[in-house]
Amino acid sequence: MYTTASAPIVYVLDDDPSVRRSLERLVRSVGLDVQSFASAAEFLDHGGSDRPSCVVLDVRMPGLSGLDLQECLSASGRTAPMIFITGHGTVPMSVRAMRAGAVNFLQKPFEDQEILDSIHQAIDREMDARRERDRRQEIERQLKVLTPREREVFGLVVEGLPNKRIANKLGTSEKTIKVHRARVMEKMHAGSLAGLVQMAYEARLVQAPAREI
Amino acid sequence: MYTTASAPIVYVLDDDPSVRRSLERLVRSVGLDVQSFASAAEFLDHGGSDRPSCVVLDVRMPGLSGLDLQECLSASGRTAPMIFITGHGTVPMSVRAMRAGAVNFLQKPFEDQEILDSIHQAIDREMDARRERDRRQEIERQLKVLTPREREVFGLVVEGLPNKRIANKLGTSEKTIKVHRARVMEKMHAGSLAGLVQMAYEARLVQAPAREI
DNA sequence: TCTTCCATGAGACCAAGGTCCAATGGTCTC
DNA sequence: GAGACCATTGGACCTTGGTCTCATGGAAGA
Secondary structure, three states: OOOOOOOOEEEEEOOOHHHHHHHHHHHHHOOOEEEEEOOHHHHHHHOOOOOOEEEEEEOOOOOOOHHHHHHHHHHOOOOOOEEEEEOOOOHHHHHHHHHOOOOEEEEOOOOHHHHHHHHHHHHHHHHHHHHHHHHHHHHHHHHHHOOHHHHHHHHHHHHOOOHHHHHHHHOOOHHHHHHHHHHHHHHOOOOOHHHHHHHHHHOOOOOOOOOOO | OOOOOOOOEEEEEOOOHHHHHHHHHHHHHOOOEEEEEOOHHHHHHHOOOOOOEEEEEEOOOOOOOHHHHHHHHHHOOOOOOEEEEEOOOOHHHHHHHHHOOOOEEEEOOOOHHHHHHHHHHHHHHHHHHHHHHHHHHHHHHHHHHOOHHHHHHHHHHHOOOOHHHHHHHHOOOHHHHHHHHHHHHHHOOOOOHHHHHHHHHHOOOOOOOOOOO
16 A cells, blocks of 8 residues: 555554553554654654654653654654644643644543554655655755756746746846756756646745736 | 735634623734624524634534534535634543644633634634635636636646647647637636646646656 | 537748757856 | 856757637537
8 A cells, every 4th residue: 555665654652561562563453564662762862764654652751741752853844743642631732732733632542443543644644745745855956956047047937937038037138048948947857838837836936927918 | 914805803602791702802902803602503693704704612502512513614615713712621622623623722711812822823824725715716717617628728738738749639630729728828817828837736736747758 | 590609620920939059258166 | 277067149940839810510509
């Protein structure tokens, strides 16, 4: 089912060994890889591979709490979706976690199916986010290859300006724009203007199109 | 600050008149319009204007509960962002509300600033959603004006296919495609191919661009 | 039946994009 | 200073897109 790049992995963070064991068994039972840690610090030390992942974690752990870990990860740009589990949760605690983007916040005891559903949802979300991120990064990598002038031309082409107008705007000749434009198409690996515009969209670089004349 | 179309309004739903009064006062104090209802049914009867809005509501009310109302509204496609307030909330209750898209879930007593922040966040979210929705609807309205054939051509043009290839694909002549294409550009009010592609994106109608040759 | 809309097409023509080849001057780095 | 990279431009040429006018046959609706 998950054939893109590498298989997803579920990280379990709980200071209670028996909880870890039973979660590990549960996750493995549906064919997903799993790795457990007894604390947030241990998890952070591990560094993490590049595999798509989600995190199932107890809110309250010795050292860094689950909520702290969530904040810490999102501040550092790592975005694994999180599923919180807790024995003694409070409303403010759950709201804080959910507002920070948690997939779910479950109280013990919970149904196996309930957490499995959340895990699958988390992994789906992560896979989608990765696909989008990878595509964006690829486009940004290609954009870095453009010279400053080419990038200017890129922007105006994507806005829909004809070469003549671009030349006028940049104070140069139409001929020159043609050359830049051709190089932009080549460096960006765009097969058509439509493809180029789509790239600009996917990299969230879009300005309003030039309307009418 | 809110100059787009009509000013936003905050709907307050609570069966306790004193809570309604104090929330009304609070909301008015920051210059926002407000209208209160004693129950979900009363709010639904009111129908609601087309103004951008958000809803501040008690989870527990006589008749339809806040969570039921949330479900009911999202099922019927009305999407005002909701801020829950409650005296005796539980974790599952708050999680359900947040998972269903609530902006916040506050326990009484709460700080004035806390709920005002949530209200502003809700309104911002609503205004953004509306802008996007309006733009998409405008594009869809224009798309409806296209004949079936024109819509086919539209799709292939946006994919970046040249007229000749489109003609081939549709089993007709390049000349005919030119005619359709010109009409598409006119009916969609697109000033350029780039503009047309952007419309397809904004209406979420995008297919992968034709890569390479 | 008559009108309207749709899809189709021809011929002509201009504008714009794309691709060759070739060349110049500036800046930066080794 | 030499070489590399960048921005610039010219000319020639072909392809593609865009715009005219004019015309036909079919389908839907009044």
